[in-house]
Amino acid sequence: MQPSVAIILVNWNSLEVTSDCIVSLQNIQYPNYTIILVDNASEDQSGKALKALHPAINLIESPTNEGFSGGNNLGMAYALEQGFDYTILLNNDTFVEPDFLNYLIDYMEAHPTVGAIQPRIHFNHDRNLIWNGGSYFAKWWGILYSKDANQLPSAASLQIKQVDWITGCAFLTRTSILKKIGFLSPNMFMYSEDVDLSFRIKALGYQLVYHGQSVIYHIAGMSNKSKTKGKEGFVHANVHYYNQRNRLWILKKYTPWYCIPTAVLCNIFYISGIIGYFAARRRFTKLKAVIKAVRDGLTGHIAPAIGEVSDIK
Numbered sequence: 001m002q003p004s005v006a007i008i009l010v011n012w013n014s015l016e017v018t019s020d021c022i023v024s025l026q027n028i029q030y031p032n033y034t035i036i037l038v039d040n041a042s043e044d045q046s047g048k049a050l051k052a053l054h055p056a057i058n059l060i061e062s063p064t065n066e067g068f069s070g071g072n073n074l075g076m077a078y079a080l081e082q083g084f085d086y087t088i089l090l091n092n093d094t095f096v097e098p099d100f101l102n103y104l105i106d107y108m109e110a111h112p113t114v115g116a117i118q119p120r121i122h123f124n125h126d127r128n129l130i131w132n133g134g135s136y137f138a139k140w141w142g143i144l145y146s147k148d149a150n151q152l153p154s155a156a157s158l159q160i161k162q163v164d165w166i167t168g169c170a171f172l173t174r175t176s177i178l179k180k181i182g183f184l185s186p187n188m189f190m191y192s193e194d195v196d197l198s199f200r201i202k203a204l205g206y207q208l209v210y211h212g213q214s215v216i217y218h219i220a221g222m223s224n225k226s227k228t229k230g231k232e233g234f235v236h237a238n239v240h241y242y243n244q245r246n247r248l249w250i251l252k253k254y255t256p257w258y259c260i261p262t263a264v265l266c267n268i269f270y271i272s273g274i275i276g277y278f279a280a281r282r283r284f285t286k287l288k289a290v291i292k293a294v295r296d297g298l299t300g301h302i303a304p305a306i307g308e309v310s311d312i313k
Contacts, residue, residue: 001032002030002031002032002105003032003085003086003105003109004032004033004034004083004084004085004086005030005032005033005034005084005085005086005087005088005101005105005172006033006034006036006075006076006078006079006082006084006086006087006088006175007025007033007034007035007036007088007090008036008038008072008075008076008079008087008088008089008090009021009022009035009036009037009038009075009090009091009092010038010040010068010071010072010075010092011037011038011039011040011042011046011047011050011092012039012040012041012042012065012071013042013043013044013046014042014046014092014093015044015046015049015050017092017093017219018037018046018050018092018093019050019053019054020095021090021091021092021093021094021095022035022037022050022053022054022057024094024095024096025090025096026054027098028096028098028099028100028101029098029099029101029102030099030101030102030105033101034058034082034084035054035056035057035058036057036058036060036075036078036079037050037051037057037058037059037060038060038062038071038072038074038075039059039060039061039062040062040064040065040066040067040070040071041061041062041063041064041065047059047061048061058078060074060075060078062074066186066189067188067189067190068168068184068189068190068191068193069183069184069185069186069187069188069189069190069193070184070186070189072089072168072183072184073183073184073186075087075089076089076175076178076183076184077183079175079178080175080178080179083175084175085174085175086105086108086172086173086174086175087172087173087174087175087178088101088104088170088171088172088173089168089170089171089172089194090169090170090216091168091169091170091218093124093218093219093220094121094124094169094170094216094217094218094219095124095216095217096215096216096217097214097215097216099214100119100214100215100216101214103119103211103213103214104117104118104119104172104211104214105172107160107209107211108172108174111207111209113205113206113207114206114207114208114209115173115174115177115201115202115204115206115207115208116166116171116172116173116174116177116197116198116201116206116208116209117166117172117173117208117209117210117211118132118134118163118166118167118169118170118171118172118209118210118211119170119211119214119215119216120132120133120153120157120158120210120211120212120213120214120215120216121133121167121169121170121215121216121217121218122215122216122217122218123150123217123218123220124217124218124219124220125219127217128152129150129151129152130148130149130150130151130152130153130157131146131149131169131218131220132146132147132148132149132167132169132218133146133147133148133149133151133153133156133157133210133212134146134147134148134157134161134163134210135147135163135164135165135166135167135195135210136163136164136165137164137165137195137254139254139255139256139259139263140259140262140263141262141263141266142251142255142259142262142263142264142266142267143266144165144192144195144247144250146167153212157212158212158213159212160209160210160211160212160213161209161210161212162207162208162209162210163208163209163210164198164208165194165195165198165199165208166194166197166198166208166210167194168184168193168194168197169216169218170216171194171197171198173197173201177201177204177206180204181197181200181201181204181305182200182304182305183197183305184196184197184305185197185302185303185304185305186303186305187302187303188242188246188249188302188303189242189246190242190246191239191242191243191246191247192243192246192247192249192250193246195250196249196250196253196302197305199253199254200305237285237286237288237289238289240274240286240289240290240293241289241290241292241293242293243293244271244274244290244293244294244297245292245293245294245296245297245300246297246302247297248267248293248294248297248298249297249300249301249302250302251263251267252297252298252301253301253302271290271294274290275287275290275291278290
C-alpha cells in the first residue's frame with residue numbers, strides 16, 4: 001500500500017474553478033489519495049454544489065470565512081484525525097499533470113530528511129511560462145522571492161534542489177511533522193503563512209525541496225481579482241494589506257540581527273515606492289490599506305500555531 005495523501009482544497013465562491021481542479025485531480029496516476037474540500041462559507045453555496053458534482057470528495061463546511069490559513073487548518077486537522085501519511089495544500093485554481101504526485105511522494109519516501117516539497121509551477125494561461133521555480137529568502141535585503149517567474153524553463157528549473165521556503169500553492173509535507181509544529185498561523189489569514197510554516201519545518205532540521213520534474217499549472221490570483229476594473233484597479237485593497245502586513249511579520253520574526261540594517265533600508269525604499277505609486281494613481285483606499293499594514297506589521301506579530309514550542313511552554 002502506497003502512503004496515503006490528503007489533498008486539501010479551499011473553496012470560496014469558486015464553483016467552476018474548483019470543479020475544474022477536482023476533475024484534473026481525478027486523472028492523477030497516484031492511487032492512494034483523498035480530496036478534502038474546505039468551503040470557506042461561500043455565499044453561492046458552491047461547497048454543497050461541488051459535493052453534489054463530485055460525491056467522492058470529503059466536504060468540510062466552515063461557518064465563517066477563515067481565509068487561506070484557517071481553511072487549510074481545518075483540512076489539516078481532519079487529515080491528522082484520519083491518519084493520513086502526507087498532506088498537500090493545493091490551490092483550487094490549479095491543474096495538475098497526472099504524475100505530479102508520484103514524483104513528490106517517491107522523493108519524500110526516499111529522503112526522510114526532507115520535510116516538505118513542491119512541484120514546478122507554470123502559469124495556466126501560458127503553460128510555457130513558469131510561475132514558481134523555487135522560492136528563496138534574501139535575508140540581507142529582507143526580500144522573499146521566487147525564481148524564474150515569467151520565464152521559460154531552464155536547465156536549473158528542471159532539477160531537484162533545496163529551497164528556502166515552499167509556496168502554499170502546492171505545499172506537501174508529512175503529517176508527522178504537523179503533529180510537532182502545528183498548522184498555519186491563524187491570524188495571518190492569507191499571504192506569507194507558507195513562509196512561516198516552511199521556516200518552522202526547517203527549524204526542526206528538515207530540508208525543503210523543489211522538484212523540477214513534478215508539474216502543475218496555476219491560474220494565479222483568481223480569488224483576489226474582480227472581473228471589472230474599478231477606480232482602485234482589479235485587486236482588492238485587502239490583498240495589499242495582508243501581503244504587506246504579513247511580510248513585515250515574517251521579516252521581524254526571521255531576519256537575523258546582523259541583516260537588520262540593510263533589510264530595514266531596503267524595505268523603506270520598497271514600501272515608499274508602493275505608497276508613492278498609489279498616491280500618484282489616486283488609489284487612496286489601497287494607500288490607506290498599505291499604511292495600516294505597515295502600522296500593524298510593526299506593532300503586531302505572527303500568532304503561534306497550535307503545537308508550536310512557543311505555544312506550549
